[in-house]
Amino acid sequence: MSVSSLLVPAILFFALGMFACVIKSDLKFPPDMHKMIVIYLLIGIGLHGGKALSSSNMGDALPAVWAALAFGIGLPIIAYIILRVIGKIDPLNAAAISAHYGSVSAGTYMTAVAFLGGIGVTYEAYPVIMLAIMESPAIMIGLVLAGYSRKIMGGAQKQDKGMYKHLLLEAFTNGSILLLFGSMAIGAVVSDTSYKKIEPFFETIFMGALCIFLADMGMEAGKRLSEFKTVGVFLVGFGIVMPLIGAFFGLLLGHYYLGYSVGGVTLVTVLAASCSYIAVPPAMRLAIPEANPSFYLTLSLGCTFPFNVVIGIPSYYAAAQYLAGQ
Amino acid sequence: MSVSSLLVPAILFFALGMFACVIKSDLKFPPDMHKMIVIYLLIGIGLHGGKALSSSNMGDALPAVWAALAFGIGLPIIAYIILRVIGKIDPLNAAAISAHYGSVSAGTYMTAVAFLGGIGVTYEAYPVIMLAIMESPAIMIGLVLAGYSRKIMGGAQKQDKGMYKHLLLEAFTNGSILLLFGSMAIGAVVSDTSYKKIEPFFETIFMGALCIFLADMGMEAGKRLSEFKTVGVFLVGFGIVMPLIGAFFGLLLGHYYLGYSVGGVTLVTVLAASCSYIAVPPAMRLAIPEANPSFYLTLSLGCTFPFNVVIGIPSYYAAAQYLAGQ
Amino acid sequence: MSVSSLLVPAILFFALGMFACVIKSDLKFPPDMHKMIVIYLLIGIGLHGGKALSSSNMGDALPAVWAALAFGIGLPIIAYIILRVIGKIDPLNAAAISAHYGSVSAGTYMTAVAFLGGIGVTYEAYPVIMLAIMESPAIMIGLVLAGYSRKIMGGAQKQDKGMYKHLLLEAFTNGSILLLFGSMAIGAVVSDTSYKKIEPFFETIFMGALCIFLADMGMEAGKRLSEFKTVGVFLVGFGIVMPLIGAFFGLLLGHYYLGYSVGGVTLVTVLAASCSYIAVPPAMRLAIPEANPSFYLTLSLGCTFPFNVVIGIPSYYAAAQYLAGQ
Amino acid sequence: MMLRPEILISMKRIEIVIEEEELDNLIELLRSADVRGYTVIKPAGGLGSRGERKPDEPFLKEDNAVVILACEEKQAERVIMTLRPKLKDFGGMCLVSDCQWVIGPAVSY
Amino acid sequence: MMLRPEILISMKRIEIVIEEEELDNLIELLRSADVRGYTVIKPAGGLGSRGERKPDEPFLKEDNAVVILACEEKQAERVIMTLRPKLKDFGGMCLVSDCQWVIGPAVSY
Amino acid sequence: MMLRPEILISMKRIEIVIEEEELDNLIELLRSADVRGYTVIKPAGGLGSRGERKPDEPFLKEDNAVVILACEEKQAERVIMTLRPKLKDFGGMCLVSDCQWVIGPAVSY
């Protein structure tokens, strides 16, 4: 794998955004621009996935669903144990951070898609289902871990039931998840003629719009770098080791259980290695107000996301190639 | 006409937006996104219309102008009589609501264009002129009806002349109307080479952008559903019957007077059946402050728009086919 | 050169925006829309320039750099002398205004590119380097002129060194400049395969997006027309004569020193004739708070920009043709 | 103030800051207390007992809304009494101060 | 307040809420009364005698603007006297209250 | 006000307007004075000793931020004393007035 595969425009724009932040440039994208691009990208990814699924065998999608649930439930538990046992992190912060690692980052996923596209590698249609599924179980596991944490802390079960119900509902009515599932459904049912009409907007210009999104994410990541001090060495390290652990399981399940191609295994690995910054942070803010948001946001945006985008994706791809014996 | 013609992406995204609102999802598009897409769509529709007109015989456009004026003046009067005589609605609310039905909904028009495009039906260039023309007379008829209402209510002619002048001016300097007319003029005069350069932005990706607009409109429509109670059964019914009355006249004029093709008759019918939510609501808010905005907004956004988008358009198309003896 | 070459959509949309403002239409684009389109256009222009440069001989770019520095330093000095000697403008306002004329307007440059594209004229890759370079020296010359002005006014050197450092830094970390340079670098290094993926977003739809930007700029220019009174006859005249002086030097350097084609000379002339409204205004606001912003903004947005867009570009092109003996 | 009572009326100014999600509930409550005028500013950021909120931070989706209302003292007491039982849930803050309403605009208090 | 008069000056705080369209007229009026400092927050929503206004509602295009200005009592009287004849047209509300200006920033009142 | 002291606490309301770029510095300062609650509204426009600022004007990039904080008198003195040396640099304005905190929300002052 040559250096040039790193020179994917999307990744370079991410670096540009981070650079702007590091040299304290006054570059700033309007906050609404971020929201708009996220909406656009989620719909685009959903439509594309739905279209691909409509021409795949839906029965074959089931293993992907199981894998997604396994990641969504298993990875937070592993993360929680590491944070508690090795890091001696207090239970509630550990619970909040862990939940993020059961979930996925649509931005990382899209960058991986751009990466694979840039080197001309194809992939299965199923990983996008995993992307859509994985936010919800992570939120619920977060709730369970928080409840467990509160119990071992001996505190009163302060959480009122109303909030639990609210959050369970939220795990399914969350705007981003809905947009992803909804567009997937739309992509699956519309005719080819209809799809052709919206393809220029949602597919042809997608990779360019992704560049602007990643420049913005680069600035967001850059902002968090300054909080590495408050977060501490252990957590920063965790933000790099945990995606590797996720990637390990991703490679295993992707290759041996799901039996996907190199491209597909790469995407599954990226999903397992990535960590949420869309649906989980606000949910944890609400579910575990005692936890410090700058911990999980710094880990998610400042460590894991940049690590995956710049180093992770090409490494996971190389590992997938190795497994496939290429 | 098969069910699949309903599966136009734009309409599905409208349904998705409404669904998000009904299940109380936290999905929310930034308010500026709405404004930006409206600006983009109006320019796109104008340019496309202008280009089409430049290769048509302008003399043949005149009947379309007469039809537009007939709708703009006739339909509000019919609406006012129904609201007053059958619905016993108070005069000022009746006047405000009526004005909306003389005008048109660019969103409905564009959805109809997407619908026709999806099933490969062509149409004349003239209906877009009607679209541009119809907002202004509706506002003026609204003023006249308001004046009449105030007189029959025996109240002092509280309306000051300054405001009338302001509103008449507004009917012509209104941003949306200006954008539509301006882009139409630009589309008509630029060379084909120049047009080709801007076509990818304003035409190729148009249908995709329309999907996002309709998802947003779906959420706006969904918000109004909860106000059906306050609005009452009669008005909700009116919001569905009045477009059918408009459609009836639209079909007649489109087929017999204008002599358009099935596609053209469908568009004319959609114009007659649709009701404004861009230029007329703020004008009526200013002209008839006594009227309750939640009445006309609920009717326009919550009843007539969804009805036209989901049920109206395919029905009007079927009726146009029937008239054409196909 | 026929009238039809003026009918470039971008220029017509500029006229439409100005018209909307003059007739006091309520047309208003969301402020964030302006920022977003500027970000998009700067990235697009940078990528395109970088790509073009990567296939050019970088050694040949050096003369363009010298020309850019000559303009950036020479033109503000000429402007300052004219303003002081002929216009009797007070030193600090003269310094602030002058700095703007050493810089460039990306909007004017893009309109010129659209103009050349519309009539099928090609151009060199180097002018885009000049575009990126010219903002910074102009800001620094502005600082020097301000220092000189303060000295001749006999006032205490009130400027603290912290601010100077801040502004020098700002001249290089300025968001717009960074975006332009960054995208240029990205455009230069990415592979052709990668570039193809982002081309639809950053190139294919560029000219259409430019139209919306220019409609917005037309409204901004229109707003300034009403301040012609306060600015006075001399300054308004200066806003039209100064670009001609710049154009004169632009033509000379473009044709004789740089030896570019007609298209390239036109672009160099446009750069020399245009005046900044992106990086320089906020820098001068900070560096010379005593100067009246409505002076330089009115000149830049209300006089020079419209003059260049509507009259300047085609004239500079005609002059470049004349020089080339065509 | 040297201005005469034909010009100024003594009133209370209530200023409430709560999370944006609760705004609809607050407004319903205000209406149930017959409030006829209020002003809403949002989004707002801030620091409180539940940590920091930044409208610029796109990842936490937490904003505040500021509600300002002017009314007569009697009405102010009623508003506060209506709000009190809910203030614990709303969080944020609720301030009351004295002010004078300049007579002129239509009465909306 | 235990703070000494070298630190605080007694002043008036005027708070005006009007529809955004009238903001330019209001500011012109303030300038004609020699006001040298004010702060504008917009868009704002609210309820008043002319119904509800919501910046989020894209279909009615009705917003408010909030103007806050601090000035000395004499100047406040002048501002109010200048505003009064127009307040009926502007609608909204205009409140006056006491405040203290912390000495430090450049004098802009 | 007829309301009893179980309901209202006398406090100070501090209202600061500065340019947005200085907001982070101001907040750091407030935190160094142990402030536990504040509200930020931005962008805001205005007029002051350094001319006009308009968030709508995309070419000058100059906005203000409004910071409101309620605290007890003691704390207010401390805040003001912490702010004072920096007020000249911040510019803008800083007002102090009396207000009453309606007891109910979690204590964040």
Ligand SMILES: Nc1ncnc2c1ncn2[C@@H]1O[C@H](COP(=O)(O)O)[C@@H](O)[C@H]1O
């Ligand atoms: N003492 C205070 N002064 C000003 N604003 C406050 C204060 N306390 C709370 N707030 C505002 O109320 C919001 C919610 O407060 P809380 O519910 O305590 O987290 C905060 O984000 C602040 O905007």
Ligand SMILES: Nc1ncnc2c1ncn2[C@@H]1O[C@H](COP(=O)(O)O)[C@@H](O)[C@H]1O
């Ligand atoms: N009593 C009040 N308290 C706070 N704001 C008010 C009050 N009355 C009016 N307003 C504000 O002024 C705006 C215009 O009021 P009006 O002209 O009465 O409709 C309203 O939308 C509110 O934002």
Ligand SMILES: Nc1ncnc2c1ncn2[C@@H]1O[C@H](COP(=O)(O)O)[C@@H](O)[C@H]1O
């Ligand atoms: N007297 C005042 N009343 C209200 N706001 C003011 C006043 N003076 C200054 N400001 C605000 O503070 C900002 C900065 O002021 P300055 O530093 O004096 O230019 C202005 O743009 C206004 O928003």
Ligand code: NA
């Ligand atoms: Na994960």
Ligand code: NA
């Ligand atoms: Na109609």
Ligand code: NA
């Ligand atoms: Na120049």
